[in-house]
Amino acid sequence: MSYKTTVESDDGMHSSIHNESPAADRIANGYRSRGRGGVLKKGPWTSTEDGILIDYVKKHGEGNWNAVQKHTSLARCGKSCRLRWANHLRPNLKKGAFSQEEEQLIVEMHAKMGNKWAQMAEHLPGRTDNEIKNYWNTRIKRRQRAGLPLYPPEIHVEDLQWSEEYTKSKIIGVDRRRHHDFLQLGNAKANALFDDLNFAASLLPAASDLSDLVACNLLGTGASSSWYESYMSPILPSPKQFWESGSRFPMCSSNIKHEFQSPEHFQNTASQKNPRSCSISPCGVHHPPYGNQPSSDMMMILDSHTFTDGMLPTSKPSFGAVKLELPSFQYSETSAFDQWKATPSPPQSDLLDSVDAYIQSPPPSEIEESDCFSSCDTGLLDMLLHEAKIKTSAKHSLPLSSPEKSLSSTTSTTNAIQNVPRPQIKSGELEDSQKNLARSEISIPRQLSAGGISSGNFVKTEESDHVWEPKRVDMTRPDVLLASSWFDQGCYGIVRDTSSMSDALALLLGGDDIGNSYVTVGSSSGQAPRGVGSCGWTNMPPVWSL
């Protein structure tokens, strides 16, 4: 059943003309109901339609797109008209391939903004968000296939000078200094590191903590970054509630997750990807298709940009899907963009050098496929293990007393990680090594909890020259309950009493479908099922107990 033919339109573009067909077929063949018996056309635009739309805009101006079909013979919905105008018909559109300058600008902007295509388009005259988005998506695929980091090493997106407006609008209740620490790491290389680490994390539960920890250490308390928040947001009943709570779940994605993951969960293939109905975990409603552990959003991010291409069997669910949307330093102000473009480079830290080393140095080749993770791409495991090696070796090169004040806390916390022995994993030892990794991470959050995170909103760093005044914490707030409950467990310890946590979650998620579906409200036994399926919160063995 052919319903359209391709013709050459006036503007040289290939357009398609929908053949006349019975009304019943039109909906399925590019037409949809327009109410009142009319139909709205879908599919490629014809030059005739373009002409009608152009005429309309000439007469009435842009906007009020839904009126187009009322005032013209155009059988297109308003959205379609707006899109056609914005992407193809409006004047001063630049067609053709992106120039080198444009490409570089896109990369830099993406490093800063994440997938804010419309904002990027504002800084690329004549380019549309759709163009940029398509370009980026193809670029990602190319780089994935080539095994290259998302951002080329030469891309140094340097320190950002954040506008007060941005800070006010995006950073709520965040310690400014910590925020600044993170901003200093608003660097493409760091972004690439996060990408890779997160991806590694998706393969290895312990590694996910490595990812979290490294990220959080890099950031001081990464939880206070907007990027981290962007990761965190899916775990919450709604972004609005989250923002209105003005609170944080420090280290949530790594900590609580840490308590529940195990290789068994990892191997479990029972659960299905179902973002709407998956179990509510403390850190993510997105459920990894492999294993039904409540995973962090770092473990399973529903995003179209994944590393799966060429790296994991694409026939499988996107296990290990890693959100490539990078730190969404979402500029709300144009001026902010202009500011960072003109901002001189800050001194590069050793930390970033080590990041460079991580990104640029080839992964080790001696690691053989593990029995436990035979289904995983060993190259990715290599990547993780390689990162561990880098960390181990870097501890000798990173001075403990970094001269960069702004990175002092970052450096110290990074050293905390680096001082943890990293096992060299060989064939057949991966499972053990995983445990070791998990064990090795245990000490870190304690340092963090002492030096970087504590219950509630009190954030303290190891910086001796800064005294952080503890904020008064409303311990009745569910988010605080959640955090305090977790900290009561020693951050990475076994959950001995999950009642307060579940209660906090119940409060947090109260009234929400997700929460109601998967959180047993008011359970105080600690044995009640809190998750979906067989994966209760308390029946998951800690990683190191396996």
Next chain:
DNA sequence: AACTACTTCAACCGCACGTAC
């Protein structure tokens, strides 16, 4: 030349937000 796999990109969809009523 034929087939397949891959890439590109236009267009659609769902969602969120702002505004008017």
Next chain:
DNA sequence: CGTACGTGCGGTTGAAGTAGT
């Protein structure tokens, strides 16, 4: 305050084009 509507954005899809075999 709730609802409807208009608009914009980001993610996704699928047809057309292209490269490889």
